[in-house]
Amino acid sequence: xxxxxxxxxxxxxxxxxxxxxxxxxxxxxxxxxxxxxxxxxxxxxxxxxxxxxxxxxxxxxxxxxxxxxxxxxxxxxxxxxxxxxxxxxxxxxxxxxxxxxxxxxxxxxxxxxxxxxx
Amino acid sequence: xxxxxxxxxxxxxxxxxxxxxxxxxxxxxxxxxxxxxxxxxxxxxxxxxxxxxxxxxxxxxxxxxxxxxxxxxxxxxxxxxxxxxxxxxxxxxxxxxxxxxxxxxxxxxxxxx
Numbered sequence: 742x743x744x745x746x747x748x749x750x751x752x753x754x755x756x757x758x759x760x761x762x763x764x765x766x767x768x769x770x771x772x773x774x775x776x777x778x779x780x781x782x783x784x785x786x787x788x789x790x791x792x793x794x795x796x797x798x799x800x801x802x803x804x805x806x807x808x809x810x811x812x813x814x815x816x817x818x819x820x821x822x823x824x825x826x827x828x829x830x831x832x833x834x835x836x837x838x839x840x841x842x843x844x845x846x847x848x849x850x851x852x853x854x855x856x857x858x859x
Numbered sequence: 860x861x862x863x864x865x866x867x868x869x870x871x872x873x874x875x876x877x878x879x880x881x882x883x884x885x886x887x888x889x890x891x892x893x894x895x896x897x898x899x900x901x902x903x904x905x906x907x908x909x910x911x912x913x914x915x916x917x918x919x920x921x922x923x924x925x926x927x928x929x930x931x932x933x934x935x936x937x938x939x940x941x942x943x944x945x946x947x948x949x950x951x952x953x954x955x956x957x958x959x960x961x962x963x964x965x966x967x968x969x970x971x972x
Contacts, residue, residue: 747901783964784964785962849904850894852901
């Protein structure tokens with residue numbers, strides 16, 4: 742199946758710093774990637790839709806200046822948590838669709854990136 | 860918006876069948892998915908079903924869809940300890956499929972010896 746990789750898998754940072762998380766589709770091109778946030782023992786919440794070559798579409802309640810998304814190529818999307826605070830600590834997961842499979846709507850997920858802000 | 864509900868916890872004995880249930884509210888949902896999440900990991904797509912189907916079988920997994928009741932279930936036959944994980948159902952938002960998914964709350968499956 743298609744592979745989506747995230748990096749880093751785990752990051753600890755000080756409050757006020759910015760953290761970048763990368764999401765790569767390793768064996769397919771993804772014009773659209775999605776970023777989710779998952780709190781402990783809870784479901785995934787869609788944060789934004791990342792479109793290659795254009796601005797991301799953010800879900801209601803998600804601060805676009807806080808969570809910067811860049812989708813510069815067909816295999817890479819980045820999420821930057823700016824001026825991170827402890828409440829930003831969470832598990833961030835990206836997903837991408839392999840439109841080449843012909844199975845519309847089938848998403849593949851990265852391994853997730855756990856952010857802890859001290 | 861769409862609401863997707865699951866029971867939070869299920870415990871079964873190894874070798875028994877597990878049935879994880881999911882209900883949703885948006886009748887226009889066209890793709891319905893089951894994902895597995897192991898501790899500290901991302902999501903693994905297990906299987907999916909189109910809304911024009913009522914059953915799909917894939918090895919030990921059987922998905923049943925009752926579109927009238929907006930009820931989806933995942934049956935795992937001969938459950939093994941390696942099946943212990945959190946299982947999420949997810950529903951494609953709106954008609955025509957698309958990739959925006961609404962996830963259920965997740966069901967933690969515990970398989971006991």
